[in-house]
Amino acid sequence: MGIDAIIALIGSLIPVVNNVIGFINRTAESLRQNKEMTPEQFAALKAHIESIDEPDYWKTDAERAGG
Amino acid sequence: MKQALRLSILPLLIASGFFFNGCASILPGHDAVVVRAEQTISISTDAFDTFLKSEDQTHVTFCSVSPEGCRAAHSFAEFLKAKVPDHDPLGNPTEVRRAKQYLNSAIHLTEVYKENRTAENKRNLQTILATITAAVAEAQKYLVQFRALKGP
Numbered sequence: 001m002g003i004d005a006i007i008a009l010i011g012s013l014i015p016v017v018n019n020v021i022g023f024i025n026r027t028a029e030s031l032r033q034n035k036e037m038t039p040e041q042f043a044a045l046k047a048h049i050e051s052i053d054e055p056d057y058w059k060t061d062a063e064r065a066g067g
Numbered sequence: 068m069k070q071a072l073r074l075s076i077l078p079l080l081i082a083s084g085f086f087f088n089g090c091a092s093i094l095p096g097h098d099a100v101v102v103r104a105e106q107t108i109s110i111s112t113d114a115f116d117t118f119l120k121s122e123d124q125t126h127v128t129f130c131s132v133s134p135e136g137c138r139a140a141h142s143f144a145e146f147l148k149a150k151v152p153d154h155d156p157l158g159n160p161t162e163v164r165r166a167k168q169y170l171n172s173a174i175h176l177t178e179v180y181k182e183n184r185t186a187e188n189k190r191n192l193q194t195i196l197a198t199i200t201a202a203v204a205e206a207q208k209y210l211v212q213f214r215a216l217k218g219p
Contacts, residue, residue: 057123
């Protein structure tokens with residue numbers, strides 16, 4: 001594997017590392033709150049789940065192939 | 068190299084340890100079942116989204132490095148994304164993605180438990196949380212592999 005390929009590989013992985021770090025930070029934040037959510041927080045969580053599958057990466061291969 | 072790899076996956080292992088074992092005590096006046104349910108739903112929501120996004124972004128790279136691992140990760144992603152029969156709030160039949168159905172069910176059963184804190188409702192809630200936890204554990208297994216792709 002050439003140096004250009006290695007650089008391209010590392011470049012392509014930077015967003016993934018950011019995703020994982022963000023996930024860990026959000027996990028830590030959630031665990032710091034050892035109390036029940038307020039109704040507003042719970043409603044916000046429900047709304048977040050409701051729209052979670054909007055991004056393209058939530059589509060199956062068949063859905064993407066079908067346009 | 069091995070030391071660097073161990074260090075690189077350490078944060079995820081720590082996060083997963085908190086996730087599965089819990090950590091600090093619950094504040095007085097708060098129901099531990101509800102707190103753990105809400106935490107599990109919140110963390111799992113991010114875990115599913117992070118896994119699917121990362122799997123999508125690393126698919127080509129991961130397949131060139133580990134074809135078998137790539138197929139397994141992609142198969143699990145497709146499993147989570149697949150639409151399964153469900154019902155809307157009015158009871159009409161509909162379809163929803165499996166990961167979203169898990170989370171919606173946990174939300175619904177948390178609300179049911181909050182309204183009526185019976186042993187049966189607690190059991191139902193804990194059953195769906197166990198299902199979600201298992202799915203998140205599988206997703207985390209692949210997230211560690213995606214992270215390890217970066218190397219030291």
